[in-house]
Amino acid sequence: MTVAILSIGTELTRGEIVNTNAAWLAATLTGAGFEVASIEEVPDDIARIVETLRRLGALHRFVVCTGGLGPTTDDLTAAAAAQAVGVALARDDSSLLAIKRRVEARGGAMNRAQEKQADLPSGAEVLPNGDGTAPGFALGIGAAVAYFLPGVPREMKRMFDEQVLARIRPAATSTTQQIRLRTYGLGESVLGLKLDGVEEAFPGVVLGYRAHMPEVDVKVVAHGSTQSAARDLASRAAAEVRQRLGDAIYGDGDDDFPEVVGRAVRARGYRLALAESCTGGLITHLLTSYPASDYLIGAAVTYANSAKTRLLGVSEDTLRGHGAVSGEVAADMAEGARRLCEVDIALAVTGIAGPTGGTAEKPVGLVYWAVSHPGGTVVRDRVFPGDRREIQIRAAYAAMDLLRRVAMGHGTAA
């Protein structure tokens, strides 16, 4: 019993937008125990939509469709769905009223284009849209039930979670359960070595790895005779994986590394300052993507040597003697930021992100980072591979990881 996803819109087949809706639906359906057998994208072309709906309806149990429900003339999905099953469009009064209320609440007046969004295939079940004007609907097509949702990601996700998933979940047959653990700091091959024998110790478990620079997700996929047996097996195997990987695992599911780092600093009761050179504000930006004003006091991005001296009090002697890209300067930057902002802990990074500026002795990718905290100052260095963007990201993560470990009371040896 399989599920197909159909994304409708010429903006997709012309490559103007990336199909993140399909990836989100596929991940959500997979997580809920369904097998997604096919994802298709078609343009706003009624004949192609009809043909595709009929073909997918004959092959799958459910079809989840997004896009083409809006008010403009190129929104053809409802008409195509009606044609696919040989019914007419009929105006749905409750949807019409909901559209009218929403338009008027925005201070507008209803027009014919907006009214058209209430024209649904005769016999379809309406799926109300709490966030926008276009309602969705459910319709039997061939052997399948097809669910039609708007293409606006926020509206689509909420309607899928609250209305579609609630309807289809009882039909999930997969006896496979997956737990995703998020790691930072170990490469795929090292993770593989550390987890050697786990699959043998837990028959029915397969481990998977997915690197998305600079992190690696470890997926524990368990197959059982029932859903609950699979869930139990997955959770026992995941416990073993957690034990073996220790604090290389920073979270699970949807945890985000910068958020976890901020949480560790906050949990320790530390106030934080940052001093960035080659990472150009990336660390500060990542941490402040989440509310941070309760622990983050300030940051200095000191690109030029003069800024390192004037903002952070790094001495000109140190800069001359060791160079701006050195462990000494990283330590001075961290201590300067800590003093300047009068905080408990400060993180500093200096390096060469490229593409130019490297030498034989100090190549592109060489980065020093330092954490100054009540117990002293820790300095680390590494030559990171990749282009400018990759070097900045790798350096930002390495530096945040040191901050996380120090805040947690680990890894403070110099």
Add this chain to the structure above:
Amino acid sequence: MTVAILSIGTELTRGEIVNTNAAWLAATLTGAGFEVASIEEVPDDIARIVETLRRLGALHRFVVCTGGLGPTTDDLTAAAAAQAVGVALARDDSSLLAIKRRVEARGGAMNRAQEKQADLPSGAEVLPNGDGTAPGFALGIGAAVAYFLPGVPREMKRMFDEQVLARIRPAATSTTQQIRLRTYGLGESVLGLKLDGVEEAFPGVVLGYRAHMPEVDVKVVAHGSTQSAARDLASRAAAEVRQRLGDAIYGDGDDDFPEVVGRAVRARGYRLALAESCTGGLITHLLTSYPASDYLIGAAVTYANSAKTRLLGVSEDTLRGHGAVSGEVAADMAEGARRLCEVDIALAVTGIAGPTGGTAEKPVGLVYWAVSHPGGTVVRDRVFPGDRREIQIRAAYAAMDLLRRVAMGHGTAA
């Protein structure tokens, strides 16, 4: 005559990655004058790949396939392609040699898994891979020629550009030409008003708009009787659009706003400092995504009031009298950063990104930004809609746009 794109890989149908390859291929094919009629994603399942290849081969002129050419046991694309046309796999000696050389150059030794990548459908035309071990190939399937490329984006893109596009381009039949102009600062409805009448003045031209927060692309799509007529019509209509929108157009094609802003500062010969509060380093990060050390001296991200005072010299009286989120503090921050870093021009931003911290008088989304330059200090403010991330992005773009205009000698009126 249409083209289909087929992306192969269970990581796609499980939603573990977003299909950026298909979007890139669709945009490139559209730009080259082809009509992409369908994009499909299937898992690494040989029966599904064979069925899909046969169906697409019967319907389209070209099929571009990516993924499943690697060395592991779940890489099944070559076997599926062979099965789809009823031929056997045959080892290709030149590919085998190329793989061996590449593996040995990395210091490794050839193993059987890597050798398997040289097994291609009998009669296929080899497409060498200059960046990786897996070769691609071309194979007639039904009425179509199908091109098989690796899933690694860098390898795929180069092979498509250099080998596939060169082969298929003469078959492009579209007499449609598109020019994309990138704008910032005007909403879709204002752009529409300013461009009223352009379609009438240039018969065969259709204007399109694509908003991707906080920018809007204007697409000039011209249909002509020949490709060169379409090209000529598109370029004349684009000139009219440029004239009407003026400096709301910041670039075309693949121009990126932060890069354009950096270019404007550099072109003016200015040295720049930044002072960010609610944008949390986002502006500095965006500008330093490109080499910036020749004009960017430093930045202060002053989250706490104490940091505004200590790093930028904002007076405690001003903070008390007007509040941290005020035009006065934005101006003081810009002037402080300019003085501190001894630079020509400084940009400062202060505001409330939320989700908390708003009041009736100063709601979430209220942002002040200021540019201090040799001609004086310009302050702007706005209440931006959206969540934390959106407010940060909108504020960063608004502030960068003021910087761009001042650097270009426009919009400096206070």
